[in-house]
Amino acid sequence: MPVLTGPQKAEFEKTGCLVAENAVTQEQLSSLRNTFSNWVEESRAHAKAYGETYDKRPRFDVEPGHSADHPALRRVASPTELAEDYWDVVTNSAMTEMIADLVGNDLRFHHSKINSKLPKTATTVKWHQDFTFDPHSNDDLITALLFMDDVTEENGPLQIVPGTHKGPLHSLWQDGIFTGAIDATTSADLEAQSTNATGPAGSVCLMHARLAHASAANHSDKPRTLFISAIAAADAIPLAPIPLPSIHMGKIIRGREPGRIRSIPFEMEMPEIPKGASFFEQQAMQ
Secondary structure, eight states: OOOSOHHHHHHHHHHSEEEESOOSOHHHHHHHHHHHHHHHHHHTTOSSOBSOOTTSSOSEEEOTTOOSSSOOEEEEEOGGGTOHHHHHHHHSSHHHHHHHHHHOSOEEEEEEEEEEEOTTBOOOEEEEOGGGTSOBSSSOEEEEEEESSOBOSSSOOEEEOTTGGGSOOOOOEETTEEOSSOOHHHHHHHHHHOEEEOBOTTOEEEEETTOOEEEOOBOSSSOEEEEEEEEEETTOOBSSOOSSOOTTTTOEEESOOOOOOOOOOOOOOOOOOOSSSSHHHHHTTO
C-alpha cells in the first residue's frame, strides 16, 4: 500500500526532493540516536580518523579541531555493518516504503553513512551531485537522508536547487584533480538559487541522486546528524566502484532480484574513490 500521497510524489518529480515526516518509529529513532551517542563518546579517545571499513580505510572520521572536550565526529562509514538498528531502518521502515513509491517495488542497497555536524563544528559540504560519485545504468537512485535531530535553518541544513535533477551532470574534476565538488562559478550560481530542506527528527529527505546540493557549517548549539542511505531501483546497476563498500552492498532489501539491467543515455567522467576516511578530504582540495 502506498505511503506517499499523489501530491508528495508530484513534488518529488518536479523538484527532485521531498521531506516526509514519520519515516521511522520513535523506537527506531531513539535506538539510532543512542547508538550514535555512544560512538561520539568513543571518539573522544581518538585524535584522528580511526577504525576500519570493509576496504581497510578509517571508518570514523573527525574534523580538524576534534578533541576530547569538543568532539567533532563527522562521518561514520557503513554504520549498518556495526549496528543492527541501522540495518533495520534500511530494511524495515516507512522510509524504505517511501522509496519504493518513487522508484518501484524492487530495491537494491548501495551504501550508507552518517554525516554529523555536532554543535559549533565547521565542516561544510560543497556543491555536488551524488550521481557523479555513484553512476548507475539508470538514475532511479534515491539518497535518503534521515533526520536524527531536528534540522533547522541554523544548524547546517541541506541546501538544494529544485529541478536540477533534470539538468546537466556537473563535473567533479577541477584542473585534473577530483575534488568531489562542482566548480566555483557554477557553485555560486547554485548557492544563489538554493533553498533549505528542514524538518523534525524522524523525517526523511528523499533526494534524487542527480539533484545539486550542499550544506553550510553548524554554528548553532544544536546537533544536526543524518543517517544517509543510497538505495536504487534493483535494475539500476552500479557503473563505478562503490565508494563505501560494505557487507550489505548490492543486497535486495525489498521485492526481488529482477535479473535485468535498465539503462539510460548519459555521459560523465569516472569518479575517484577517496583514499582517506571520507570525501571531506577530497572536497578540501578545491
